[in-house]
Structure formats: C-alpha cells, structure tokens
Amino acid sequence: MSDDAQRPIQAVVASGLRRRYFRERAFRYLGLGSLFIGLGFLAFFFYTIIANGYSAFQQTRIRLDIELSEAEIDPGGTRDVEVLTQANYQALLRAALSGLFPEVSERGELRLLYGMISTGARRELRARVLSDPSVIGTMQSIWLLADDDIDMVVKGHIRRDVAESDRRVSDLQIGWLDRLEAQDRVDLRFNSYFFTSGDSREPELAGIWSATVGSFFMLLVTLALSFPLGVATAIYLEELGPKNRWTDLIEVNINNLAAVPSIVFGLLGLALFINIFGLPRSAPVAGGLVLSLMTLPVIIIASRAALTAVPPAIREAALAVGASKMQMVFHHVLPLAMPGMLTGTIIGMARALGESAPLLMIGMVAFIVDVPQTPLDPSTALPVQVYLWADSPERAFVERTSAAILVLLVFLLLMNATAILLRKRFERRY
Known part of the structure; x- marks a missing residue:
C-alpha cells in the first residue's frame, strides 16, 4: 500500500486516539471535581457545626461575695440536712448582687439585676453548703452560673452595639456586666452541666x-x-x-x-x-x-x-x-x-x-x-x-x-x- 493511502488511515486513528484521550481526561477531571465538591460541602458542614457548637463547652460564670448568714441558713444551729436544704439561698444571692450595685432600687431594675444569675445558681450554692457546712457564718467568694442571655453576650453571640430593641439583654444589664468584667468577676469556664445533667428549659442548665x-x-x-x-x-x-x-x-x-x-x-x-x-x-x-x-x-x-x-x-x-x-x-x-x-x-x-x-x-x-x-x-x-x-x-x-x-x-x-x-x-x- 502506498504512503498516500496510509496517511488518511493514520489521520483517522490519531484523531480517534485524541478524542479517546480527551474523554478519559474529561472523565478523570469530572471525577476529581465531584470529589472536591463533595469534600467542600463536607468541610463546610463541619465548619458550620464546629463554629456554632464549640462555645457550648464553656459557660459564663460570675463571682459573687456571698455572706452565708447562719440566721438565714440554719437559725437553730442544728446543721440538719433538711433544714440546710430548705434554706432561702435565693435571698443570699440577691443580697450579694444588691451589695455590688447598691444604686439599683426600683423593682423592675432589681428584676433585671437578679436575672443576670441563672436559676441554677441557688442549687450550686446549696450544694456548696451541704458539702461543707463549716462555711455557714462566713463570707465566701463563689463563681456562680450566669443566665443564658448574659452568656451569649459574653461569647459575642448577642452583639452589644445593636439597638436595645433588637436584643434580649437590656442596656442596664450590659452596663452592669461591663462593671463586673472590669472587676474581674466574669469568666468563661468549662461547662460541666452539658455533660453531667439532663434536659432543662433553661439553656445554661441543659445537658446531654x-x-x-x-x-x-x-x-x-x-x-x-x-x-x-x-x-x-x-x-x-x-x-x-x-x-x-x-x-x-x-x-x-x-x-x-x-x-x-x-x-x-x-x-x-x-x-x-x-x-x-x-x-x-x-x-x-x-x-x-x-x-x-x-x-x-x-x-x-x-x-x-x-x-x-x-x-x-x-x-x-x-x-x-x-x-x-x-x-x-x-x-x-x-x-x-x-x-x-x-x-x-x-x-x-x-x-x-x-x-x-x-x-x-x-x-x-x-x-x-x-x-x-x-x-x-x-x-x-x-x-x-x-x-x-x-x-x-x-x-x-x-x-x-x-x-x-x-x-x-x-x-x-x-x-x-x-x-x-x-x-x-x-x-x-x-
């Protein structure tokens, strides 16, 4: 067969090879692209979950100087467990907060001030007294659980620079929080409640x-x-x-x-x-x-x-x-x-x-x-x-x-x- 007759065949074969190699490369790149897209979605998923969830492993606590008055906790001095359990620990917490902010006297403002501490704080205080009754009659500096809205402000999930009507925390509470932070009375600590407690209507007390x-x-x-x-x-x-x-x-x-x-x-x-x-x-x-x-x-x-x-x-x-x-x-x-x-x-x-x-x-x-x-x-x-x-x-x-x-x-x-x-x-x- 002459060289002139072989050239078209070689050209057809070469063209077919080029198309086949092109399709193979395109399929390979398509597979790699699909893989990277899937990995990208997975990375975005993990980033979103981690970015939203890592802060839950810490919880805001506020340090209060609480006078564990014997007249309030155990007037009879019996140190009976039932008496210690039934004591009005909420009154002790409110007295400690009022001592830090003596200028707050109106009923509505007092409600906002007392609301900065979690409802679970009195249980923490009661557990502290029951574990060591010798603290009765003394002044104790105790780190107590903050309310969930205050916790969100400290973590930056609720912005302080937005209008008061657009957030759940009032300007008064943010001002009081700033004063507490200036006195080193606010800190983020490990959230043990998340791993050791059951569900709760209060977010700061909820656990798994x-x-x-x-x-x-x-x-x-x-x-x-x-x-x-x-x-x-x-x-x-x-x-x-x-x-x-x-x-x-x-x-x-x-x-x-x-x-x-x-x-x-x-x-x-x-x-x-x-x-x-x-x-x-x-x-x-x-x-x-x-x-x-x-x-x-x-x-x-x-x-x-x-x-x-x-x-x-x-x-x-x-x-x-x-x-x-x-x-x-x-x-x-x-x-x-x-x-x-x-x-x-x-x-x-x-x-x-x-x-x-x-x-x-x-x-x-x-x-x-x-x-x-x-x-x-x-x-x-x-x-x-x-x-x-x-x-x-x-x-x-x-x-x-x-x-x-x-x-x-x-x-x-x-x-x-x-x-x-x-x-x-x-x-x-x-």
Missing part, C-alpha cells in the same frame, strides 16, 4: 447526660436482640437451610426490609410494642426493640456476605476429616466469618444510634429531665435531643444543638473506626 444514657440502654437492647438473631438467620439461610422458593422469598424480603424508611419501623413499633404489648412509652426498651427491627436486615445481609467470603475449601476440608455440618459451621466457618459479622453489626448499630424518626413515633420526643436508671424508665436519645433543642427559640440552644451533634458524630466515628480496626485485626487472607 440523660439522652446519652438513654441511647446506651437502647443500643444495649438492640445489640442483645439483633446480633444473635441476625447471625443465626444468616447461618441458617447460607449454610443450613434448603434452597427453595420459601428461602428465596425470605431473602428477597430481607433485602427489601433493609431499604424500608426508618419511620415505617417506628409505626410498626407503635402499633406492636406499645398498643398491643403495652410497653411504656418513651422507654429505652421500646426504642431498642424498634431499632432492632431496623438493624436486623443490615446485620443479616452483612453476616451472609461474611459467610460467603469464607472459601469453600474450608468447608470441604472440615467435612473431609469427619466433621458434621454443624461442627463445620461453628468450628471452622463461623470463626473465620466473625470479623465481617462484627463489622456489619457495628455499622448497623451506628446507623441505629443516629436514628430519630422511629423514636419520635413511639413517644421518645417527650421532655425528660431525670437520668434513666433502667431500660424501663422514661428517656430520650441523642438524635431526639438534637431535634428538641433545634426547635427551641433561645439563642443558647443553637450552640448546644451543634455541640450535641458534635458529640453524636464523635460516637459515630468511634463506632465506625472500631469496625475498621476489628476487620483489620481479625481478618484472614487466603
């Missing part, structure tokens, strides 16, 4: 401990039910059960259940566990049962995949040396598949920890202050606590909502990291 304990009880019930049932179902379907239309029907339904919206499981739990079985509403045991229904398909599918990943040679070798089918499954196949089963279980539990829709359907959206002592006590969960705080109008609940999301994300990351470590630690390669 009650919701954390409720989530723990629910996950405990979920794990106790879904893990053995899920593993047993996977073993039966994969190793022991016959392959017929009934097992095929069960497998199809299990796969379909894994895609059912979580709120449907909440409706099922409401109808079954509460209306028929009469379990208490807002109880972790009811929430754990609902989450078990939702988690079971995930554990079954993951466990079956782990069993399938075990090489057939393991089964054949066990049967060849005289092991029964049950011995083959429990002595050889199951130990090798267990890391994958644990990984699927932890991932399913992590999904259950972040669910709120099914819990709302069974009444766990109730306002719960006390920390549950058993799975039968009224409780809430971390995702539901986030939902409740997000619906509150106070500005201080915004940072607590973000802080609770951060805590929930930490738990989810730890659970997923545990699943990865378990797989890396116990996984065997063939």
